[in-house]
Amino acid sequence: MQELSLIMLAAGNSTRLNMEVKKQFLRIGEDPLWLYATKNLSSFYPFKKIIVTSGNVSYMKKFTKNYEIIEGGDSRAQSLKKALELVETEFVMVSDVARVFISKNLFERLLENIDKADCITPALKVCDTTLFDGQAVQREKIKLIQTPQISRTNLLKKALEQNSDFTDDSTAIAAVGGKIWFIEGEENARKLTFKEDLIKLNLPKPSCEIFCGNGFDVHEFGQTRPLILGGIEIHPSMGLKAHSDGDVLAHSLTDAILGAASLGDIGELYPDTDMKFKNANSMELLKKAYQKVKEVGFELINADICVIAETPKLHKFKEEIRANIASTLNISEHRINVKATTTEQLGFIGRKEGIAVLSNVNLKYFDWTKL
Known part of the structure; x- marks a missing residue:
């Protein structure tokens, strides 16, 4: 069995959600969203280490002792760079807690392809006509990138040393010449970004406690x-x-x-x-x-x-x-x-x-x- 660490990114400010509550603390049943998403993904595999980045470490530590919760950075890339300092395994899986419904099938397909490249990435095809700056582009060449992604740890660390504000791991790996392997993503791995996404995702209701x-x-x-x-x-x-x-x-x-x-x-x-x-x-x-x-x-x-x-x-x-x-x-x-x-x-x-x-x-x- 491949030794693998998991990083869950939960330090964002949720500005695009446009609500007073930060999305990582929306309650899914009794659990805040960050914990619900981490429990889900961590149940699929005996990860060597599970790290959660946070903007409120002391509060999040009150929920569980099962994960290492660390202070995040001002951007996704900075948070990831901090978390990678704690990773010693050859491969690392990185996901955003805003992707709440990662399926076991998607997880297993990522794992099955772990030796194919330096970064294994789920992506969705674009079916609709797509415009950029008013001009149609070839939709066949467009991919909607999702997480989780599995990367070679050393290469991802090297990529982040450039201090560029990468928005996902595959672009960071590609920037240092690494090979990317795409697998088919899933609609259910949609990222919670806007209020409307709460309806689309059909999440369990918050507890009435x-x-x-x-x-x-x-x-x-x-x-x-x-x-x-x-x-x-x-x-x-x-x-x-x-x-x-x-x-x-x-x-x-x-x-x-x-x-x-x-x-x-x-x-x-x-x-x-x-x-x-x-x-x-x-x-x-x-x-x-x-x-x-x-x-x-x-x-x-x-x-x-x-x-x-x-x-x-x-x-x-x-x-x-x-x-x-x-x-x-x-x-x-x-x-x-x-x-x-x-x-x-x-x-x-x-x-x-x-x-x-x-x-x-x-x-x-x-x-x-x-x-």
Whole structure:
């Protein structure tokens, strides 16, 4: 049996998908797309090593210990070059996670031809009349290149040393004089690039699971500046001590949202040792945190927020806070609830030394079937 390594490329920005979620994190059942595609391809063969390139290594490592997940580069070629540093086998198979439905038949046909050339590549013929710059071209000479491709590792490494931005392995191998062997590709190996492709690929629907997160934060009174809660000025001078603007409500809600998505906490994302967050607008930080949550495939179902304070009284501000949170997160107001209570004069809050906020949120997977 031929020793073979597998590289799965999953570090792209998904700009052409034109959605807030990155395509590698679209949920296919319970799995993000990158994991679904890697599980599928890796089930066909006992690969010596499986490497996945990523733009979010720490998060992706939470899903599995079976693969080596590494930081990708700014382009496909740069990501591949980094991954190849870990490959020691004579041959390497490279695929894009956006090609979700690679069949075992296609895989086996690639493997059967491994000794035919330096790079074995699936390709589709063009059946329709094809124009380039308004002029018809000979469609018989056109091939639509697909992945996965199997290449001789040393030659692929040599090709990428040129630092050219190759968009696939076969063109890289050809650039250094390597031989390419084409096999017939498959329609089901279509690459997920645009929203419409989600319908064409007929992917399994995302799971209906719900994820709960909570956040708790406390700040002490004592800084002469406005008291801000949920982005709303409550008092002109009863400010809270903090590295940022002291919006304890926004901090609590940010933690809850991050927690539900398993993305750590606000201190990891916005450390108070970093001067760029000095006096930062906490609602803007909340907005950016929620953007990260959406990028990895979640959306907010609801948030329930409880402000615990003896002073000032908040009943006049609750609706304004609720509306501002909804506007900041671009969700319906009915999904946000804001409550206020006291500690009946007990403890540091009862002594009017500070304010605490408890937030609970529920997230669900982004449902791409409703596009």
